[in-house]
Amino acid sequence: SAAFPCCWFADTNSGKAKFIGELLVPVAPFDQKSGREAWTVAFAPNGSYFAWSQGHRIVRLIPWTKCLNKEDTNALSPRHLSRQSSNGGQVVPAAGQPPEHTIDCGDIVWGLAFGSSVPEKHSRCVNIEWHRFKFGQDQLLLATGLNNGRIKIWDVYTGKLLLNLMDHTDVVRDLTFAPDGSLMLVSASRDKTLRVWDLKDDGNMVKVLRGHQNWVYCSSFSPDSSILCSVGAGKSVFLWNMDKFTLIRKLEGHHHDVVSCEFSPDGALLATASYDTRVIVWDHHKATILLELGHLFPPPSPIFAGGANDRWVRSVSFCPDGRHIASVTDDRLVRFWSIEERAPLAIASVSNGLCCAFSAQGSVLAAGTRDGSVHFWECPRSIASLQHMCRMALRRVMSTQQVEALAIPALLCDYLTYKVI
Numbered sequence: 001s002a003a004f005p006c007c008w009f010a011d012t013n014s015g016k017a018k019f020i021g022e023l024l025v026p027v028a029p030f031d032q033k034s035g036r037e038a039w040t041v042a043f044a045p046n047g048s049y050f051a052w053s054q055g056h057r058i059v060r061l062i063p064w065t066k067c068l069n070k071e072d073t074n075a076l077s078p079r080h081l082s083r084q085s086s087n088g089g090q091v092v093p094a095a096g097q098p099p100e101h102t103i104d105c106g107d108i109v110w111g112l113a114f115g116s117s118v119p120e121k122h123s124r125c126v127n128i129e130w131h132r133f134k135f136g137q138d139q140l141l142l143a144t145g146l147n148n149g150r151i152k153i154w155d156v157y158t159g160k161l162l163l164n165l166m167d168h169t170d171v172v173r174d175l176t177f178a179p180d181g182s183l184m185l186v187s188a189s190r191d192k193t194l195r196v197w198d199l200k201d202d203g204n205m206v207k208v209l210r211g212h213q214n215w216v217y218c219s220s221f222s223p224d225s226s227i228l229c230s231v232g233a234g235k236s237v238f239l240w241n242m243d244k245f246t247l248i249r250k251l252e253g254h255h256h257d258v259v260s261c262e263f264s265p266d267g268a269l270l271a272t273a274s275y276d277t278r279v280i281v282w283d284h285h286k287a288t289i290l291l292e293l294g295h296l297f298p299p300p301s302p303i304f305a306g307g308a309n310d311r312w313v314r315s316v317s318f319c320p321d322g323r324h325i326a327s328v329t330d331d332r333l334v335r336f337w338s339i340e341e342r343a344p345l346a347i348a349s350v351s352n353g354l355c356c357a358f359s360a361q362g363s364v365l366a367a368g369t370r371d372g373s374v375h376f377w378e379c380p381r382s383i384a385s386l387q388h389m390c391r392m393a394l395r396r397v398m399s400t401q402q403v404e405a406l407a408i409p410a411l412l413c414d415y416l417t418y419k420v421i
Contacts, residue, residue, distance in 0.1 A: 017336055017348035018378040020364070021067070025054045025372040038368030040112040040355055044140060045179070047360035048098065049156055051142060053109035055372035059144055061101040061156060064359070101159035103144075105152055111145030111175040111187070114156070115199065118181025141199065143185055145172030151187055153199065163203040167195060174218045178225040178242070186228060188216040194230055196245065207245045211238055217259045223267045223396065229284070231258035237272050239284060253280055253289050255305040260315045260355075265322045268395035268418060269339075273316035276305035279327050281339065283418065285400035290418055293337050295329050315355045320362035321384055322392050328353040328367055336365070336380050339418075340388075345380045391416055 025036070036055030043050055043064065050064045117139040140156040149168035154161055170190035178184040183199040184206070194209035194216055214233035221228055227248070228240040237251035237258055256276035263270050263284075270284040277300055281291040296311040312330040319325065324345070325337040334353060336346040352370035358379065359366070365377050394403070394416060403416045414420040 015346045015380075017334065017346040017365075017380070019348060019375065020378050021376045023052070023054075023060070023062075023374040035108060036372040037354060037370050038372050038374060039110045040174075041357050041366045041368045041374055042112045042114055042142075043357060043359050043366070044114045044156070045116050045360060046140070048140065049114070050359075050366070051112055051114070052366070052368055052374050053112060053144075053372075055108075057105050057107055057109065059103045059105055059109055059112065059142070061103065061142065061159070063098040063100065066097070066100075098157065099159070101156075103142075103154060103159060105144050105146055106148075107150070108147035109144050110147065110171055110173050111143075113143045113175035113177050113185070115141040115143060115177035115183050115185060116181055117141075117183055117200075141177075141183070143175045143177070145175045145187060145189075147171050149189065149191070151175065151185075151197070153203065163199070165197055165203050165205070167205055168193070173216065176219050176221055176228075178221050179223055180225040182225065184225070184242075186219050186221070188219045188230060188232070190215040192216060192232075194219060194228070194240075196242075209240055209245065209247075211247055217257070218261050220261045220263055222263045223265060227263075227267075227284070229261045229263065229270055229272075231261045231272060233257045235274075237261065237270075237282070249287055251282055251284065251287055253282075254278070255302045256307075256312075259313070262316060262318045264318050265320050266392040266395040268392075268400070269318075271316045271318055271325055273313040273327060275309075275312040276300075276302075277309060277311040277313065277329075278305070279313055279316050279325065279337075281325070283400055291339065293325070293327065293335075295327065295331065295335070314353060315367075317356045317358050317365070319358050319379060320360065323382075323384060323388060324362075324379060326356050326358065326365050326379075328356045334365070334367055334377065336377075338380070348377050350375055387415070 038052050041052040049061055051061050053059050142154045142156050144152045149170055151165040151172055153163035168189040168191050172187050172189050174188040176186050185197040187195050192212050195205055196207040198204055198206050212232050216232040219230040228242050230238045235254045239248040241248050254274040254276050256274050258272050258274045260273040270282040273279050277296040279293040280289055283290050310330050313327055315328040317326045327335050332351055334348045334350050335344045338345045350367050353367045356367040363379055365379055367375050400417050
């Protein structure tokens, strides 16, 4: 086959994912209304912190090492994760330990993103003689997108507010930092725009990206920071050139709103999740569909997929190993997919799941829920083949077109371009 077939699976043969802990939020009996949702969970790129929006304006920042089992740094300790505290301010750490923070953002928090600074990456602005902030090598920032359209930037290590960015006219639904350490931040909003901010230039706005006709739900940078994917209330997937700030193309294939997107670690693949019950894995270089992961069996007709159903896919996340994908769906399940086996490896139950994210090492998946809590599962473990590791190394620096131009056997070319496993 020239591409992956469409995959629609019942989950009866899938294994059960290993549940390893949770972060709970105490709830008063009368407090059952909206506003408690954990719309976003995030791991710091260096693996040092975990953050989640636990509802009612509050963001919690917890050192990830506090959640790890001391005897096995690759495993979690449920005892440490089953914390009930959500009260005020900063938890005093033991000597040498990074602090916890409870941050009141002043409004409902929809988006979260960690950003780290690489001093060698200079600002794109012309005037570089004076800046209010001089970010060092160990700088770690947290951006929060709020219901009132504001974006607040916090110092993770101190919990202090650094910047207050104001330009959006509606909810800031999602935030993402360029992974190259340049501290370029992109915000996606219900005002139908994406905005690019340069935090090394004291948070000045660089560009407004227009093209979406409705709310923008999510955006994601490619690993080399050259391409931005954005999705929203519509069937199209937008790809942007982030050097020129221009639209590259739209990917068409979904039958309903597209709500989540993420690139593979090597930048060769793009996963998008939609209310049409599917996750689509794209070769974004050639605008082709390589794989469809269906969450309803038998597959629905386009008309049914485009309407209300109980299999809306809320979130998708690519594992750092490049071989696993996780999805959160309205059928109260989290699924772990393998692109190599073309089927769910494992499933787990989660009530009212909204979002998911893999840890920096890819060993743990976190999922946020409507009640403000977070649940953690161990990612299915397997040893990557040498072929796959070489493929990822090559695809980090070569596009599909560049691989196809190589003088190599057709079967090897298909493997390197993810047309065959």
